[in-house]
Amino acid sequence: MTDPRALYQEVILDHNKKPRNYGTLAHASHQAAGHNPLCGDHIDVALHLSGECIACIAFQGASCAICKASASMMTVAVKGKTRAEAETLIHEFTDMSTGKLDLSGDHHIGRLVVFAGIADLPVRVKCAILPWHTLHAALNAVESTSTEAELDPMHVTIGDA
Amino acid sequence: MTTLQMVRKEPAAPGLDVERIRADFPILRLQVNGKPLVYLDNAASSQMPQQVIDRLVRYQTTQHANINRAVHALSEISTNEYEQARRKLQHFIHAREEREVIFTSGTTDAINLVMHGYGRKFIGPGDEIILTTMEHHSNIVPWQMLAEEKGATIRVVPINDAGELVIDDYEKLFNERTKFVSVMHVSNALGTINPVKQMIAFAHARGVPVLVDGAQAVPHMQVDVQDLDCDFYAFSGHKLCGPTGIGILYGKAALLERMQPFKGGGDMILSVTFEKTTYNTIPHKFEAGTPPIAAAIGLGAAVDYLSAIGMDAIADHELGLLNYATAQLSRVPGVRIIGTAKNKAAVLSFTVDGVHPHDIGTLLNQEGVAVRTGHHCAQPVMQRYKLPATSRASFAFYNTLAEVDALIAGIRSVQKVFS
Numbered sequence: 285m286t287d288p289r290a291l292y293q294e295v296i297l298d299h300n301k302k303p304r305n306y307g308t309l310a311h312a313s314h315q316a317a318g319h320n321p322l323c324g325d326h327i328d329v330a331l332h333l334s335g336e337c338i339a340c341i342a343f344q345g346a347s348c349a350i351c352k353a354s355a356s357m358m359t360v361a362v363k364g365k366t367r368a369e370a371e372t373l374i375h376e377f378t379d380m381s382t383g384k385l386d387l388s389g390d391h392h393i394g395r396l397v398v399f400a401g402i403a404d405l406p407v408r409v410k411c412a413i414l415p416w417h418t419l420h421a422a423l424n425a426v427e428s429t430s431t432e433a434e435l436d437p438m439h440v441t442i443g444d445a
Numbered sequence: 446m447t448t449l450q451m452v453r454k455e456p457a458a459p460g461l462d463v464e465r466i467r468a469d470f471p472i473l474r475l476q477v478n479g480k481p482l483v484y485l486d487n488a489a490s491s492q493m494p495q496q497v498i499d500r501l502v503r504y505q506t507t508q509h510a511n512i513n514r515a516v517h518a519l520s521e522i523s524t525n526e527y528e529q530a531r532r533k534l535q536h537f538i539h540a541r542e543e544r545e546v547i548f549t550s551g552t553t554d555a556i557n558l559v560m561h562g563y564g565r566k567f568i569g570p571g572d573e574i575i576l577t578t579m580e581h582h583s584n585i586v587p588w589q590m591l592a593e594e595k596g597a598t599i600r601v602v603p604i605n606d607a608g609e610l611v612i613d614d615y616e617k618l619f620n621e622r623t624k625f626v627s628v629m630h631v632s633n634a635l636g637t638i639n640p641v642k643q644m645i646a647f648a649h650a651r652g653v654p655v656l657v658d659g660a661q662a663v664p665h666m667q668v669d670v671q672d673l674d675c676d677f678y679a680f681s682g683h684k685l686c687g688p689t690g691i692g693i694l695y696g697k698a699a700l701l702e703r704m705q706p707f708k709g710g711g712d713m714i715l716s717v718t719f720e721k722t723t724y725n726t727i728p729h730k731f732e733a734g735t736p737p738i739a740a741a742i743g744l745g746a747a748v749d750y751l752s753a754i755g756m757d758a759i760a761d762h763e764l765g766l767l768n769y770a771t772a773q774l775s776r777v778p779g780v781r782i783i784g785t786a787k788n789k790a791a792v793l794s795f796t797v798d799g800v801h802p803h804d805i806g807t808l809l810n811q812e813g814v815a816v817r818t819g820h821h822c823a824q825p826v827m828q829r830y831k832l833p834a835t836s837r838a839s840f841a842f843y844n845t846l847a848e849v850d851a852l853i854a855g856i857r858s859v860q861k862v863f864s
Contacts (some may be wrong), residue, residue, distance in 0.1 A: 292808070292862050323803055324820045324833050346833045348801035349863070408807060 291401040292349070295357075300349035305359035309342045318345075318418030319430045320410050325351055329418045336366045343418075348411050350402065355415035357396055367423055374416045381412050461762045466754065466843050469494040473843060480813030483848045488633050488661060488792055488839030489817050490683045493747070497686060500746035504739050511735055513712055527738050530745030531728070537748040538678065539669040540695050547694040547701070547728040548741050552660040553583040555679035555694035556627070558731060559656055560587040562704035563677075564625065570596035572624040575653075577602040577610055577639075578829055579632045582822045584658045588627060597624070604829060608635035608784040615644060619651050626655040630662035634823040634837070635784030636767075636792030638662070642673050649674065654700065660684055664841070665763055665790050667756040670695050682740060687747035691740035694731070701727045708733040759842040763791035766840045770849045777856055783835050791840035794821070797856060800863045802836040808862060809836075812855040 309315075312330035319326045327345030331338050341363055343355045358377075362370040373392055379385035380393060383403035387393070402412045410431040421429035467473050472492045475482040484492060504526065510519035512527050528543075535543045549555040564587075568574065574588050578601055585599075592599050600623075602615040610628075626648045631638050645655045656677035662668055663680040670678045677700070682691035696704075706713055706724055710733035715723040724730045751759065770793050774780055779798035797805060806818035817837045820827045827834065838852055 292804070297863065322819070324824065324827065325803075326833075348803040350804065352801075405807065408803070411803060 291399075291405070293398060295395070295398045296349060296353040299353035299356040303343075303352055303356040305340075305342045305356065305363070307342050307344055309340060312342075314422040314425065316418050316422035316426055317428045318414050318421065319428070320347075320351075320414050321430055322410065323348075325411065325414065327351065327355055327415055327418055329355070329415065329422050331419075331422060333367065336368070338362050338365055338367070338370060341419075343415060347414070350399075350408055350411040351414050354399060354412045357398075358415050358419060361394065361396060362419065370419065370423060374420050377416050378413050381409050461754070461758045461842065463762070463843065463845055467845075469496065469750075470843055471495060471498075477813040477815070478811050480811075483812075483814040483851045485838040485840060485844065485848065485852060486815045486817050487664070487841040487844075488684070488821075488837065490689070491664060491686050491841050492843070493686055493688070494750055496750050497688075497743050497746045501688065501739055501743045504742050508742075509739070512738055513729075523738055526742050526745075527736070530741045533745040533748050534693055537752065538663070538693070538695055539671050541671055542698055544727050545695055545698050545701065547696065547731045548736050549679075549692045549694050549731075550690055550737070551681040551683070551692035552658060552679045553692075555677075555692055556584055556656065556658065557587050558694055558707040559627075559677050559679075559696070559704075560591050561707045562731065563654075563700065564588070564591045565594070566703075566705050568595055568597050568624050571622055572597045573600050573618075573620070573622045574598070575600050575602065575615070575618050575623060575626040575628075575648075577615075577628050578604045578825050579608065579610070579635060579637065579823060580627070580629055580825070581633055581658065581660070582824070584627055584629060584656075585825070588625075598622075601825075602628075604635075604637075604826075607786050608632065608637045608826075609786045609788075610637075610639055610644075612640065612643070616647055619648070619653070623648075623651065623653050626653055627658065628655065629658040629660075630668075631659075631665065631790045631792075632784065632823075632826070633661045633792065633839075634794055634821040634826045634835070635786065636789040636794070637784060637786040638666075638788040638790055640788075641675065645674050645676075661790060661792070664751075665756075666760045676700055682744040682747065685744065685747055686750060687744035688737075688740040690737045691744050693744075696727075698727060701731070706730050706733070710734045712736075754842065762842050763840055763844075766844055766846065766849060767791040767793065769846055770838065770840070770852070773849060773853045774856070777853065777860075779860060780856065783830055783832065793838045793840075794835040795837075796832060796835055797860065800859055802834040804863070805836045805856070805859050808859045809852070809855045812851065812858065814852055814855045816852070 309330040313333045315330035317328050325347040329343045331341040341359045376391050381402050470492050508522045510523045512524040531546050532543050535546045600618045603611050630641050641657050648655045654676035657675045659678050659680040664685045676697050678695040683689040713725050713730050713733040715725050781796045783794040802818035819834050
């Protein structure tokens, strides 16, 4: 197993300490609450769609450093992107977290690559993908979701990780 | 080195040769991430000594057949060994009669048995069941299911900031509708040892029976169910150096006899026709189907092992570990101990400023240190302290002061990563 200390690198620790886009949105068009019942972590994601474009996005909640940094970097990554671009990134991030994304191929991961090491820590994969999972729920008008949700396409993936 | 110094200061319990005891546990020789395993998750599940492993192997190798059925030699042996294990458990908890000891799959199963067997028969609309804030989910959810089915009400004893039950409030909860009390002996999340004997006496004076969830007590102290005078006492084998899938429900014979069976099936009947079934006598009335025979016999071997060491010596050693760990952890800036009851078992829940418990757990694991992180299946406790989760180090008699030092060093290195 890779040394998990490699995961707790500067970028992640920085986003944990100073999360970007942290808080609530006054006029959100889409929002969802995500829960990880295994650890009690929860995260709220709110965004405003202007046409197909994510004009603004915010998150808040109580979670570990991995989850909070993932949420923070997610908001930075999807702000200004279209709904379809965000869904693509959600998919790619989930695949990367479970070791299924070919990082040498075509993808849009960019700076999010700092989370690639999470694939070596199966018990922490859910922490990293909870924000993405919640964003997916918000974009699809699901108000509440969980890492254990039956219809969660990521659920099976995690179990196989 | 500090560590060596600490090893020399080991005299927590004279007579407990920890190094010799550790040699009995093959798993304690493991390395995790290149570091010696420091196993501090005993409240979740304890490890198994070679003596119990050997007993399981001997049973499967030379003694296995189904019990209470055939007349052949192996069936007789396995039946005798299974019933012998029941007597070992009876003596271990000082029950009056062996038929008061029921094999279940664990504490959860035992509590559910009482909920179905006693609760569904004797608790009705408007009745009240007293629980406490610190209960494990397994001693909350079954009673909520019963309350919902019967229209009964759950009343909850609060805890103070130290994590002790507020006994005045407990006593004030009683009224003519109070029909049952279910309380944990030792808190898995806080370590608090509850004054169950006193609570039972108070309930009995009002004619109310009491179930004690002893999952965290039995592995760490001498338990005498007759002295406590509890009506029911539930615990698990796997926290007691035994196998998973086995546990005990102790119940007073008079109560068990009045209860309805929990599960129907083979072994729990005397006769069956399509018109009428006559139930077997206790304990068999509550042991439908083929039980986990090997696990029961393994648990018998586990209590033999613990009795040979001595539960009082175990309690002394663990108190030494708790006191040392509490003192050392208190010295680390930014660390807050959750659960500071005067009367505590060797469970140490804590938070570290600015670091989430899961990050602590992952980084401690890198140092070979296994702790539990999360809500410990006691979400009401977390809500009481307004915390999402804690980290928890829980000790067993095979842990050493040097392992406490490894925990403290690990926490300091976590703080360094997050500084």
